[in-house]
Amino acid sequence: xxEISHVSKxxxxxxxxxxxxxxxxxxxxxxxxxxxxxFSGAGKSTLLRxxxxxxxxxxxxxxxxxxxxxxxxxxxxxxxxxxxxxxxxQFNLLESRTVxxxxxxxxxxxxxxxxxxxxxxxxxxxxxxxxxKKDAYPWQLxxxxxxxxxxxxxxxxxxxxxxxxxxxxxxxxxxxxSILQLLAxxxxxxxxxxxxVTHQIQVVQRICNRVAVMENGQxxxxxxxxxxxxxxxxxxxxxxxxxxxxxxxxxxxVADLQQEERAYKLLKLRFQGNVAKENILYSIxxxxxxxxxxxxxxxxxxxxxxxxxxxxxxxxSEKSLAATTEYLDRHEVVWQExxx
Amino acid sequence: xxxxxxxxxxxxxxxxxxxxxxxVALAIGSILALLIAVTLVVSRQQGLVxxxxxxxxxNSVVNTIRSVPFIILLVFILPLTKLIVGTRIxxxxxxxxxxxxxxxxxxxxxxNSFLEVNPGIFETAKSMGASYWETIWYFLLPEAxxxxxxxxxxxxxxxxxxxxxxGAIGAGGVGDLALTYxxxxxxxxxxxxxxxxxxVFVQLIQSAGNFFAAKARGH
Numbered sequence: 001x002x003e004i005s006h007v008s009k010x011x012x013x014x015x016x017x018x019x020x021x022x023x024x025x026x027x028x029x030x031x032x033x034x035x036x037x038x039f040s041g042a043g044k045s046t047l048l049r050x051x052x053x054x055x056x057x058x059x060x061x062x063x064x065x066x067x068x069x070x071x072x073x074x075x076x077x078x079x080x081x082x083x084x085x086x087x088x089x090q091f092n093l094l095e096s097r098t099v100x101x102x103x104x105x106x107x108x109x110x111x112x113x114x115x116x117x118x119x120x121x122x123x124x125x126x127x128x129x130x131x132x133k134k135d136a137y138p139w140q141l142x143x144x145x146x147x148x149x150x151x152x153x154x155x156x157x158x159x160x161x162x163x164x165x166x167x168x169x170x171x172x173x174x175x176x177x178s179i180l181q182l183l184a185x186x187x188x189x190x191x192x193x194x195x196x197v198t199h200q201i202q203v204v205q206r207i208c209n210r211v212a213v214m215e216n217g218q219x220x221x222x223x224x225x226x227x228x229x230x231x232x233x234x235x236x237x238x239x240x241x242x243x244x245x246x247x248x249x250x251x252x253x254v255a256d257l258q259q260e261e262r263a264y265k266l267l268k269l270r271f272q273g274n275v276a277k278e279n280i281l282y283s284i285x286x287x288x289x290x291x292x293x294x295x296x297x298x299x300x301x302x303x304x305x306x307x308x309x310x311x312x313x314x315x316x317s318e319k320s321l322a323a324t325t326e327y328l329d330r331h332e333v334v335w336q337e338x339x340x
Numbered sequence: 341x342x343x344x345x346x347x348x349x350x351x352x353x354x355x356x357x358x359x360x361x362x363x364v365a366l367a368i369g370s371i372l373a374l375l376i377a378v379t380l381v382v383s384r385q386q387g388l389v390x391x392x393x394x395x396x397x398x399n400s401v402v403n404t405i406r407s408v409p410f411i412i413l414l415v416f417i418l419p420l421t422k423l424i425v426g427t428r429i430x431x432x433x434x435x436x437x438x439x440x441x442x443x444x445x446x447x448x449x450x451x452n453s454f455l456e457v458n459p460g461i462f463e464t465a466k467s468m469g470a471s472y473w474e475t476i477w478y479f480l481l482p483e484a485x486x487x488x489x490x491x492x493x494x495x496x497x498x499x500x501x502x503x504x505x506x507g508a509i510g511a512g513g514v515g516d517l518a519l520t521y522x523x524x525x526x527x528x529x530x531x532x533x534x535x536x537x538x539x540v541f542v543q544l545i546q547s548a549g550n551f552f553a554a555k556a557r558g559h
Contacts, residue, residue, distance in 0.1 A: 052467055081469035092460040096482050096557050105478055106468045137558035163467075 002028040002051055002161070002193070007060035009046055009217075020046040022217040023060070028210075030160075033187050033194045035204035035225070037240060038214035044197040047214070048163050051195060052084045053077050082110065085154030085192075089166035091146040093138040099125070099149050100134045106156040124152040128182065144175035151182060155190075162186065164196035168203055180206050201240045205229065209303055213237045226302050230272055231334065245300050247309045249338070253295050257313070257340045264315045265324070266295075270334040271308040280333060281312065288323045290316035311338060344530045346521050355537070357431050358513040361503045365438035366496055372443045373495075374488075376402065377450030378476060388462060388472055402444040410441050410502045414509060421509075434503070434511035442499050449491035450484075457483045486557035493549025497542050514538060 009021040020043045028034055036044045049055040050062050053069045062069045064080060072080060093102050100121055107117045125131050128148040138146055147167060154162060164183070168176040184207045187194050198204065204211050204225060211229070212222040213236060220234045229245065232238045242248065247268065249257075257266065271280070281292050296311040314324050328335050344351070380398055383391040408416065414437045418428050421436040461483060465475040481488075504515020514534050522531035 054463065054466060078469035078471060081467055084467070086464070086467040088460060088464065090458075090460055092458065092464040094461065094479065094483055095458070096485055098558065108478065109468055109470055109474055139558070 001030060001063075001065060002026075002195075003063040003066075004028075004047070004050060005060050005063070007047075007050060007057040007062065009043075009050075009055060009058050019217050021050075021057070024217070024219050025060075026212055026219060026222065028193060028195065030193050031187070031191055032210050033184075033208045034196070034210045034212065035208035036195065036197045036212045036214060037199065037201060037204050038236075039199060042214040043217040044214050045165055048165055048195060048197045051161065051163060052081050052086060082106070082157050083159050084161045084163060085157070085159040086163040086165065087147065087150040087154050087167045089169045091138070091143075091150045091170075093146055093149055093153075095138050098135050098137055099130065099141070102138070102149055103152045103156055106153060110157060120156060121152075124155060127155070128152045142175070143171050144178060147171065147175075147179050148182065151179075151186070155186065155192075159192065161193045161195065164194065164198075166197055166199070169198065169200065176200075176203070177206075183207055201244050205244055205300075205302060213240065224303075226272070226305055226307070229302055230270060230307050245307065245309060246298050247296075247311075249296055249311055249340075254340050257295075260313075262315050263318065263321075264313050265321045266338040266340060267312055267314065267325070267328075267335045268338050269308075269310045269312060269328065271306070271310070272334070273305050280328070280331060281310075284324055284327055288316070288320050288327065290314045290320045290324055344533055345525065345527045346517070346530060350517070354512060354514045354517040357511065358500070358503050358515070358541075360431060361434055361438055361506060361511060361513060362496060362499050365435055365442055366492070366499055368435075368439050369442035369446055369495070369499075370492060372439070373446030373450055376443070376447040377454060378480070380447070380451050381454040381480070382472070382476070386459075388475060402447055405440065405444040406448065410437070411505045411508065413437055413441055414505060418509075429510040431506075431511045431513070434506035434509055437509075438499065438502060438506065441502055442495055445498060446491065446495040449494060450488060453484045453487035453491050454480060456487055486553040489553040489556055490549055493546055493553075496545050496549075500538065500541060500545070 004024060004026040007021055007024045008019075011018040011020055024043070024047060026047070036047060038044045046055050050057060053062070053072075056070070069077065069080070094105070103121045103124055104117050107120060112120070125134060128151055130145060130148050130152070133141065133145065138149070141149065150167075162183075168179050171179060180203060183194060183196070186192050187207075196203065196208070208225050210223065211225045212219045213228065213234065214220065215234075215236045221228055221232070221237045228237065229241050232241045269280070281294070284290065285292055291314070293313050294310055295313055297308065299306060299308045301307070314321055316324070325335065376398060380395060382388045383395040383398070385392070385395075405413070417437055417440060421433050422428050424436050425433050427433050457480060461479050462475060465479045470478060503511070503513045504519070507513060507516025507519055514537055518531055518534035521527055522534060
């Protein structure tokens with residue numbers, strides 16, 4: 001378990017003072033995949049580096065398995081870092097070394113016998129599907145292959161935690177997808193806790209089960225991905241979520257609505273899980289004398305749960321409209337009225 | 341064959357003296373320069389273990405020595421030469437000023453080689469739990485190797501040029517041969533011959549340097 005408690009960090013230079021982290025708290029349980037999302041300069045990388053003590057908090061503390069990192073000696077911290085793998089946006093491979101040698105480095109640092117190194121590297125190469133690239137140099141590899149080498153290197157010493165610093169930001173969408181699949185596989189097969197920092201909401205949507213949204217050095221929203229993305233509270237979260245799950249009415253429809261003379265209610269309905277599979281609108285129309293028309297719909301899958309967002313115009317008497325919202329409540333459909 | 345006005349033995353001796361001076365000074369100078377360059381890179385503000393005092397001190401020593409032209413350095417440090425090798429003249433005596441000359445030169449070149457290394461690998465090293473020594477040994481040196489070899493190549497060629505002036509303290513060598521027998525006796529064929537020999541030397545050194553640097557970089 002990783003416990004980040006009330007951590008603040010400030011970078012002072014001659015030119016400016018940057019409040020990188022302001023009273024940040026986060027608890028990460030074993031086996032979770034956390035996504036830390038935010039725009040550049042939000043403090044996400046600094047937060048990530050707190051976990052393996054590459055950055056030290058000014059205030060607050062980071063606890064790993066119940067012990068504060070600040071209580072470790074420098075030598076002990078090196079031991080802690082060997083249990084935490086890290087991969088980077090720019091891969092940071094040794095350009096002058098082969099794939100094999102790159103993956104072997106953490107093992108050499110542990111003084112692992114050569115025969116064991118050879119066996120372990122072969123095993124890792126097979127795991128990241130680079131078996132044929134053992135003797136290649138980084139310059140001969142594509143970005144995705146380089147990141148696979150980075151991942152193999154990070155996994156060499158069987159870490160419990162894997163830190164990913166914008167690990168897919170330099171990759172094209174297809175390659176990103178394959179790297180994310182690999183990370184998900186690492187989490188499921190090896191039980192490794194993964195924390196990844198990203199500015200790509202798709203990354204969080206694709207593999208994370210927990211998310212922390214950061215802005216100006218603070219975590220403004222955190223929790224299960226489904227909860228946070230399903231019902232984003234803060235403007236920044238809404239901005240992020242909107243890029244993958246749009247929930248706003250197109251301008252032309254808004255103009256049409258302003259012409260509407262009959263009494264109507266515009267509701268944004270949020271279906272989650274099984275609810276999304278039932279035909280709520282059909283049931284309403286059968287039971288209540290209202291006319292319903294779907295103006296907008298978006299359906300996404302998050303963490304294997306279907307999330308649907310519908311904006312529906314209900315036309316009918318005041319009584320019927322009240323009955324409609326009451327029906328929605330009874331069937332646990334989250335709704336809110338949309339103002340035009 | 342064209343008459344060069346000197347015996348083949350003399351030619352061979354000169355070549356031998358030049359090679360001796362270049363390679364011994366290069367070997368000692370490279371080791372010292374490597375230590376200085378690593379210290380400079382590690383102690384600089386953005387380095388692994390920033391230490392302003394050490395950095396400023398080393399940096400000024402390197403700059404000071406580098407600002408003295410070799411021919412002046414050669415005579416200026418004669419007392420030091422006498423102290424170390426027991427004599428002020430001869431091929432071995434020339435090693436002292438050659439080392440003093442080439443060490444800061446190489447140190448600066450090596451420092452640049454180290455600064456070319458992707459700074460990201462230092463963070464990577466730290467994240468793997470590498471100690472400072474391990475970071476230097478497993479990350480900094482291997483990554484800079486190709487560039488270091490090219491720096492040594494440049495240094496060797498500079499050293500070859502400096503040996504010509506070492507004749508001033510009776511060190512001999514190809515350059516001295518060209519000056520005393522070629523220039524002062526107006527022996528043009530000998531001058532031409534030594535120039536060709538030096539050109540060939542430089543070409544060989546550069547080609548070897550390029551070859552090994554490419555190899556070190558895995559190309």
